[in-house]
Structures are given as C-alpha cells and as structure tokens.
Amino acid sequence: MISPARSSARRIAALLAGILLLAPAATGCGHRTGSGPAEGEATVITALDYYTDQAEHAQWGDLLTACGRTVGVRVEQTSVPGASLIPKVLQQASSRTLPDLLMLDNPDLQQIARTGALTPLGSYGIDAEGFASGIASAGTYQGKLYGLAPNVSTVALIYNKDMLDEAGLDAPRTWDELKTAAAALTRPGRYGMAVDANATFEGAWQFLPFLWSNGGDEGQLDTPQAAQALQLWADLVNSGSMSKSVLNWTQADLHDQFVAGRTAMMINGPWRVPALELDPDLHWGVAPVPVPRLGQTPVTPLGGEVWTVPQNPSKARQEKAARVLACLNSPASMLTLAQEHHTVPSRSSVAAQHAGENPSTAAFAGSVAAARSRTERLGVEWPRAATGIYTAIQSALTGEQTPEEAFKHAQQTATGR
Structure with missing residues (x-):
C-alpha cells in the first residue's frame, strides 16, 4: 500500500523544519488550554497503532518523532496487527492503561468513543x-470531535489507457457507458470490468459508491435505489463483462488481474498507485466512479485512520498528546504522508495542492470532497448493515436471488422483521 521507507536524519530534519514553519496554520497546533501542569512534567508519551508493516511503521515513527520534538516530548510508538488493535484497546480501557495517543480505523471510532475512553479534541482547542465534512464526521461521536485523520483515501475507476484507446473509448462516466465500455473491452482472456464483491466488509465498501450515488441508504436496504445498483453489478456478471470470480476477489486480487492484463478496468484505491508505477509499460489512468446519470457527483466511502487522545490520569500527557495530534494534522505532515502513502490530505486546501502536483491522485482527491464516512448514517450499527450488503451481493451475483429479493432479505435480517 505504501512506498518504501526513507528514514534518515536529513529527512527528519527537513520535515521538522517544515512542521515548525507551517504549524501555526494548523488549527489547534501549539495551543494550551486550562491550568494544567507545566509542560516539562511530561517528557515521554506513548502511541499505539496498527502500522506493523516495516516501511509503514518507520514512516509513521519518523513523523511521530518529528512532531514530538516540536512539543518537547519523546513518542514511544507501539504497533500491533490490525485484528488485535480493538481487542487490545478495549482491554486497556477496562484496566485504565490506554496509550496517550491512539490511532483507530475511522469506522471503529464510534465504538471506542461510546465507551468513554476518549477525550473530546475541543478540550485542547482542536477543531475540524x-x-x-465527511472527514470531520468520521471523527465525530454524538456531536463531539474525538479524532482527526491526517490523510484519507477512497476508491475510483482505474483503467488501462491502451485498451480503451484501442477500442476508441473514453473512461466511462455513467452506468450505461460503463456497461457499454465493459462489453467492448471484453475478449477471450480478458474481462472489461472488475470489482471486489467478496463476502467481507471490503465487498460492502466497494459497493457503497454505487448504492450512495443512486440515492440508496444503508439504513433501508429494501429500496429500488439499492436494487438498481446491485442490478448493475449483476448485469455485468451475467453479460460476461465481469468475471464471476469477483465473488471471491479482494482489492489486491483486482490489482493483480489488472496488471496482468486480465481486466481493463477496476474499482480500487490510491494505495495501488506505487505498485502500478513499477511497470513502465503499463499505461493507466484514474477517473471518478461512474454514476447513474451524467452530471452527478459520485458519493464514495471514506477510508483512513483517525488519531485520538484517550482518557489518562495525567493531564500533562494528555495535553502533549493533543499537541502531537495537531502536528500530525498540520499541512506539512499531511503532504509528507500523502507523498509517501499516495493518499489524500484531509484539509481541502492541502488536498487541492497535492492533486495539482500529483495528477494520479487528482480523481481520488476530487471524490474525497463528497465522500462519506461509513458510520455517518448508522454509527455503531454500521457493521450490521455492511454484513447485509455483502450477503445480498453474494446472493444476487450467484443468481440465488434477484437484487430486490436479496436486499429485502438483508433488511429483514438486519431489523428482525
């Protein structure tokens, strides 16, 4: 998902200088509130995340170190596997041993904030x-901001330029254009289109742009809008323009199919850009996810991790952790992360700057402006809806049920009626 780590004293020094220069522009950066203990009483804080990949761990470690220096603390970073993070956090919350700075995948913030384990960022003069708006929503629980994401991601349509040029096609903008293009690009050994339709939250994530852009609602799945979106996917499979294997493919599998020339288009995210750039003979482009009707703006799901300040007996450490969090969300930090991870800066003005300098991320940046948090509508009930969505996808694409029947059953299962 990320480029190799480039850890060096020179890079850290340059980053630190940039943060010091730009930090006043970051809301909440450098603010002190209340009458807490003196700054010198907290010299070390702890941070917990799930960046276990060696390169990713080092990149975030560099940034945490640099931000720690700006506020006069040493940041001790611990990374655990993604599947272990929430169980560990819940255990630490019950034993009151939470870290000073905590990273959470944005759909998990609601669950942790509901336990009372987090402190509102407004207490430290930090706002969004x-x-x-979608990014602010991802960090908000019951009207209070508990987390901020320095950078985010979403999905878009990635296409093979040579294949589309050979067929005389432009990147499809609407559902009808998508079906036409996928059919024209399909030939023996190659499908025109690919999505991740597997029976996981990843499959539900990939379907959301089609559901939301058609006016569908994850809180009420048995609607014509939801059925129409799923019918699009079913039509692509039934016509042979999309492989039935999408029922098992992950987003990594989509990438492999694309680079091998076995699919001409796919839905995927900016984390695939570094690997796509490794092949100089692969000519690819990125366009917004096609929408039902021309002129509409796609509504895509928001990915990314938020940083939070947990409850802690030491107010001095809480305040230092909040200042490190604000530094992570400064323009300089956002640009560093976006360049290393090929993601989108969370501040709209910084995202526009980055997109102008990096055309491969422009479509993702444009979609982030209208992107939605998965928990915006349902909060902690989102996982139940996601399960209903991917179960319905499986039923419809295998032909077991029509899209209408699949979503009617999903709604009945989710509500118990």
Whole structure:
C-alpha cells in the first residue's frame, strides 16, 4: 500500500523544519488550554497503532518523532496487527492503561468513543476547520470531535489507457457507458470490468459508491435505489463483462488481474498507485466512479485512520498528546504522508495542492470532497448493515436471488422483521 521507507536524519530534519514553519496554520497546533501542569512534567508519551508493516511503521515513527520534538516530548510508538488493535484497546480501557495517543480505523471510532475512553479534541482547542465534512464526521461521536485523520483515501475507476484507446473509448462516466465500455473491452482472456464483491466488509465498501450515488441508504436496504445498483453489478456478471470470480476477489486480487492484463478496468484505491508505477509499460489512468446519470457527483466511502487522545490520569500527557495530534494534522505532515502513502490530505486546501502536483491522485482527491464516512448514517450499527450488503451481493451475483429479493432479505435480517 505504501512506498518504501526513507528514514534518515536529513529527512527528519527537513520535515521538522517544515512542521515548525507551517504549524501555526494548523488549527489547534501549539495551543494550551486550562491550568494544567507545566509542560516539562511530561517528557515521554506513548502511541499505539496498527502500522506493523516495516516501511509503514518507520514512516509513521519518523513523523511521530518529528512532531514530538516540536512539543518537547519523546513518542514511544507501539504497533500491533490490525485484528488485535480493538481487542487490545478495549482491554486497556477496562484496566485504565490506554496509550496517550491512539490511532483507530475511522469506522471503529464510534465504538471506542461510546465507551468513554476518549477525550473530546475541543478540550485542547482542536477543531475540524478546513476539513471536508465527511472527514470531520468520521471523527465525530454524538456531536463531539474525538479524532482527526491526517490523510484519507477512497476508491475510483482505474483503467488501462491502451485498451480503451484501442477500442476508441473514453473512461466511462455513467452506468450505461460503463456497461457499454465493459462489453467492448471484453475478449477471450480478458474481462472489461472488475470489482471486489467478496463476502467481507471490503465487498460492502466497494459497493457503497454505487448504492450512495443512486440515492440508496444503508439504513433501508429494501429500496429500488439499492436494487438498481446491485442490478448493475449483476448485469455485468451475467453479460460476461465481469468475471464471476469477483465473488471471491479482494482489492489486491483486482490489482493483480489488472496488471496482468486480465481486466481493463477496476474499482480500487490510491494505495495501488506505487505498485502500478513499477511497470513502465503499463499505461493507466484514474477517473471518478461512474454514476447513474451524467452530471452527478459520485458519493464514495471514506477510508483512513483517525488519531485520538484517550482518557489518562495525567493531564500533562494528555495535553502533549493533543499537541502531537495537531502536528500530525498540520499541512506539512499531511503532504509528507500523502507523498509517501499516495493518499489524500484531509484539509481541502492541502488536498487541492497535492492533486495539482500529483495528477494520479487528482480523481481520488476530487471524490474525497463528497465522500462519506461509513458510520455517518448508522454509527455503531454500521457493521450490521455492511454484513447485509455483502450477503445480498453474494446472493444476487450467484443468481440465488434477484437484487430486490436479496436486499429485502438483508433488511429483514438486519431489523428482525
């Protein structure tokens, strides 16, 4: 998902200088509130995340170190596997041993904030001014901001330029254009289109742009809008323009199919850009996810991790952790992360700057402006809806049920009626 780590004293020094220069522009950066203990009483804080990949761990470690220096603390970073993070956090919350700075995947913030384990960022003078509304929503629980994401991601349509050029096609903008293009690009050994339709939250994530852009609602799945979106996927499979194997493919599998020339188009995210760039003979482009009707703006799901400040007996450490969090969300930090991870800066003005300098991320940046958090509508009930969505996808694409029947059953299962 990320480029190799480039850890060096020179890079850290340059990053630190940039953060010091730009930090005043970051909302909440450098603010002190209340009458807490003196700054010198907290010299070390702890941070917990799930960046276990060696390169990713090092990149975040560099940034945490640099931000720690700006506020006069040493940050001790611990990384655990993604599947272990929430169980560990819940255990630490019950034993009151939470870290000073905690990273959470944005759909998990609601669950942890509900336990009372997190502190509102407004207590430290930090707000979400300048962030897209969906990003602010991802860090909010019951009207209070508990987390901020320095960078985010979403999905778009990635296509093979040579294949589309050979067929005389432009990147499809609407559902009808998508079906036409997928059919024209399909030939023996190659499908025109690919999505991740597997029976996991990843499959539900990939379907959301089609559901939401058609006016569908994850809280009420048995609607014509939801059925129409799923019918699009079913039509692509039934016509032979999309492989039935999408029922088992992950987003990594989509990438492999694309680079091998076995699919001309796919839905995927900016984390695939580094690997796509490794092949100089692969000519690819990125366009927004096609929408039902021309002129509409796609509504895509928001990915990314938020940083939070847990409850802690030491107010001095809480305040230092909050200042490190604000530094992580400064323009300089956002640009560093976006360049290393090929993601989108969370501040709208910084995202526009980055997109102008990196055309391969422009479509993702444009979609982030209208992107939605998965928990925005349902909060902690989102996982139940996601399960209903991917179960319905499986039923419809295997032909076991029509899209209408599949979503009617999903709604009945989710509500118990």
